[in-house]
Amino acid sequence: AQSVTQLDSHVSVSEGTPVLLRCNYSSSYSPSLFWYVQHPNKGLQLLLKYTSAATLVKGINGFEAEFKKSETSFHLTKPSAHMSDAAEYFCVVSDRGAGGTSYGKLTFGQGTILTVHP
Amino acid sequence: NAGVTQTPKFRVLKTGQSMTLLCAQDMNHEYMYWYRQDPGMGLRLIHYSVGEGTTAKGEVPDGYNVSRLKKQNFLLGLESAAPSQTSVYFCASSHIGGAFFGQGTRLTVV
Numbered sequence: 002a003q004s005v006t007q008l009d010s011h012v013s014v015s016e017g018t019p020v021l022l023r024c025n026y027s028s029s030y031s032p033s034l035f036w037y038v039q040h041p042n043k044g045l046q047l048l049l050k051y052t053s054a055a056t057l058v059k060g061i062n063g064f065e066a067e068f069k070k071s072e073t074s075f076h077l078t079k080p081s082a083h084m085s086d087a088a089e090y091f092c093v094v095s096d097r098g099a100g101g102t103s104y105g106k107l108t109f110g111q112g113t114i115l116t117v118h119p
Numbered sequence: 120n121a122g123v124t125q126t127p128k129f130r131v132l133k134t135g136q137s138m139t140l141l142c143a144q145d146m147n148h149e150y151m152y153w154y155r156q157d158p159g160m161g162l163r164l165i166h167y168s169v170g171e172g173t174t175a176k177g178e179v180p181d182g183y184n185v186s187r188l189k190k191q192n193f194l195l196g197l198e199s200a201a202p203s204q205t206s207v208y209f210c211a212s213s214h215i216g217g218a219f220f221g222q223g224t225r226l227t228v229v
Contacts, residue, residue: 010159035217045162045209045220091161093218106177107152107211107218109162 003028005094007110015118020079022113024092027073034075035093035107036066045091051075062086087117122146125210125221132200132228140195140224142210150213151193152177153185155206156223162209168193200228 008023026032036048049060056068062085066077075092092110123144132138142151149170154162154177164177168187182204184196193212197204205228211218 033217037220044222045211047217047219050217095213106150106164106167107213108164109154111159111161 003032003094003096003108005092005108005110007092007113009113010111011114011116013116013118014082016084017081020082020086020115022077022090022115024075024077024110025073026075026094028094028096030096033095034068036060036064036077037091037093038088039091040088082117084117084119087115089114123210123212123219123221125224127224128222129225132226134200134202134228136200137196137198138200140208142193142221144191144212146212146219147190148212148214151187152211152213152218153193153195154209154211155179156209157206165195202228204228
């Protein structure tokens with residue numbers, strides 16, 4: 002079984018300050034991990050993904066995340082927040098199956114709403 | 120390059136009515152999913168499919184049925200709509216690189 006816990010339901014930052022959105026996961030096998038962003042009344046956009054290559058993953062719009070197996074974490078960071086970053090962010094895990102070749106179903110965290118103040 | 124397309128985008132149903140939501144993808148993905156999104160609850164998996172002709176239950180399957188007769192299409196049916204099914208529904212398809220989502224269907228059951 003797999004699960005995802007996003008540790009903060011709301012995060013508020015000032016424009017130009019760093020962003021940290023926290024995610025812990027549980028997975029039976031080697032997981033794939035993703036961060037998605039959803040702007041108000043919009044669909045979901047893939048920010049970045051980890052699929053067992055480099056543990057530090059760079060995504061779009063200056064976001065990055067680090068996969069830490071020992072801590073079962075995949076926190077999302079950005080050095081300097083922009084007003085356009087205000088949105089809801091979802092951490093997602095997918096088991097890759099015992100053989101490592103199959104692609105499992107996605108499990109979403111509850112979401113973190115990021116507010117950016119001028 | 121349409122990606123994942125959901126129809127309709129909006130719908131209002133009366134309690135007890137039925138409807139079908141259509142999801143179509145043109146990326147030749149094996150996996151397809153239906154999620155519902157409710158405030159404060161993230162996205163919850165209703166049903167999913169690992170290939171043409173196969174379906175499986177997710178976290179919240181009650182009150183919904185699905186079919187995957189063609190690889191590119193994944194249909195979600197509500198046989199007898201209830202107000203508790205008021206939600207935003209997202210379809211997705213996926214491969215190893217991630218999942219791609221449709222724009223969502225906002226369904227209101229009155």
